Amino acid sequence: MNQMSQPLHQFTRRDVRFDSGEAYCSAWLYLPEGVEKPPVVVLGHGLGAVREMRLGAFSERFAAAGIATLAFTYRYFGDSGGTPRQLMSVKRQLADWDAALDFVKGCADVDGSRVAVWGSSFGGGHAITVASRHPELLAAISQCPFTDGLASAAALGVGASMKMLPVILRDFAAKLSGRPPVMVPIAAAPGKPALMNAHDALEGYLALIPDGLTFVNHVAARVIPEIATYRPGRSAAKVRFPILFCVSTTDTVTPPEQTIALARRAPHGVIKLYEAGHFAFYLGDAFEQLVSDQTRFLTQHLLAAPSH
Numbered sequence: 001m002n003q004m005s006q007p008l009h010q011f012t013r014r015d016v017r018f019d020s021g022e023a024y025c026s027a028w029l030y031l032p033e034g035v036e037k038p039p040v041v042v043l044g045h046g047l048g049a050v051r052e053m054r055l056g057a058f059s060e061r062f063a064a065a066g067i068a069t070l071a072f073t074y075r076y077f078g079d080s081g082g083t084p085r086q087l088m089s090v091k092r093q094l095a096d097w098d099a100a101l102d103f104v105k106g107c108a109d110v111d112g113s114r115v116a117v118w119g120s121s122f123g124g125g126h127a128i129t130v131a132s133r134h135p136e137l138l139a140a141i142s143q144c145p146f147t148d149g150l151a152s153a154a155a156l157g158v159g160a161s162m163k164m165l166p167v168i169l170r171d172f173a174a175k176l177s178g179r180p181p182v183m184v185p186i187a188a189a190p191g192k193p194a195l196m197n198a199h200d201a202l203e204g205y206l207a208l209i210p211d212g213l214t215f216v217n218h219v220a221a222r223v224i225p226e227i228a229t230y231r232p233g234r235s236a237a238k239v240r241f242p243i244l245f246c247v248s249t250t251d252t253v254t255p256p257e258q259t260i261a262l263a264r265r266a267p268h269g270v271i272k273l274y275e276a277g278h279f280a281f282y283l284g285d286a287f288e289q290l291v292s293d294q295t296r297f298l299t300q301h302l303l304a305a306p307s308h
Contacts, residue, residue: 009033011063013056016070020099021092023081027072027100028056030063031109039114039138039302040068040107042100046121046146047195048088048186048219050078053208054282058118061291067298068110069118072100077216084181086216088223090230097130101137114138114302118294121254121278122146125232131243132235139301140243141294142263144251144278147233151258163193164224171221181220195219195227198252204279233262242268244297246290251278270297 009032017024028051032038041062043055055071062069074096075082097117105112116139119127124145131140146152164184171182187205188194196205209215236243245263247256256273263271272293276286 009035009064009066011060013059016103017080018072018099018103020075020096021082023075023083025072025075025081025096025099026079027051027070027103028059029107029109030059030069030071032063032066032068035066035068037109037111037307038066038068039116039298039307040070040104040110040112041116041118041141041298041302042097042104043069043071043118044074044093044097044100044123044126045119046123048077048086048217049121049123049205049208050213050215052078052210052213053215054287057282057287058291058294061295062298065295065299065303067295067302070100070104072096084220086183086219087181088219090223090226093126094129097126101130101134111307114307116140116298116302118143120144120281122227124254125230128235128239128243129232131241132238135240138241139298140239140241141246141297142243143246143290143294144248144254144281145233145245145259146254147231147236147259147262148255149228149230151255152253153228164221167193167221168224175222181222183218184221184224185218187217195224196253198278200252200277200279204277207279208282233259236262236269237265237267239266239268242270242297242301244294245269245271246281246294247271247273248278248281249273249275253278 011032014029050073051071059069073080076087118141120143124142127142185194187196187202280286
């Protein structure tokens with residue numbers, strides 16, 4: 001039996017929110033019972049995703065090991081604040097990460113001196129960027145990370161990328177004139193214009209949505225040039241503490257070759273490879289292997305660290 005299948009700690013989950021920019025982010029705070037001032041991991045998701053899409057599953061396993069978590073939803077998405085809705089922005093999302101870190105550092109229920117970050121997909125890229133900017137952190141996990149916008153655009157294909165151009169221009173015109181954003185699908189079938197249209201993208205993305213959650217499968221098109229020029233993997237070389245890269249060797253969204261090459265530049269990086277696809281990481285056997293590896297990593301670098 002997997003050593004993590006027997007929970008070490010019971011835990012509670014609390015609904016919280018913290019201010020970010022002109023609005024707020026909604027989040028879940030998981031606290032292991034019987035642990036005074038536990039270390040804490042901040043979890044952020046990928047393209048247009050919200051915390052209900054399996055961040056709770058990871059949080060439960062970390063909390064069972066005695067580690068608190070804060071799983072948050074970016075502004076403009078889900079039940080977080082901000083208008084216009086479905087507005088995606090690299091700069092604003094990174095500001096949300098900073099606000100989340102400020103929240104846990106000031107939270108009386110956790111040890112704000114023992115903090116790690118965990119990000120998946122686009123959030124995995126953010127985790128690298130955030131880790132490079134916050135040397136006070138103790139560890140980071142970057143799961144199936146988006147590391148290079150140009151490489152991901154190439155994976156999408158030149159033709160598909162060019163089909164986006166008129167939509168992008170219409171959205172920028174809408175922004176200038178104060179009209180509602182022009183949207184583009186987050187995930188779609190192969191050949192359809194979307195941020196992700198690999199053969200496993202739409203089915204894999206929708207599999208993460210729990211029953212009862214009304215999910216909006218589009219974002220404002222103006223983010224596409226930001227995504228194409230965002231290259232968070234280049235920040236790996238600046239991360240001065242242990243960072244675990246969990247890489248899918250069959251990833252159709254974030255090409256593994258580029259990710260591995262960039263991850264190798266991290267001075268204290270650990271790279272683990274998995275055959276499961278980009279979206280398979282969240283479910284079934286792949287999730288069990290992944291979350292066990294990540295829990296061991298966090299236990300080593302957070303629980304073993306001296307409390308202040």
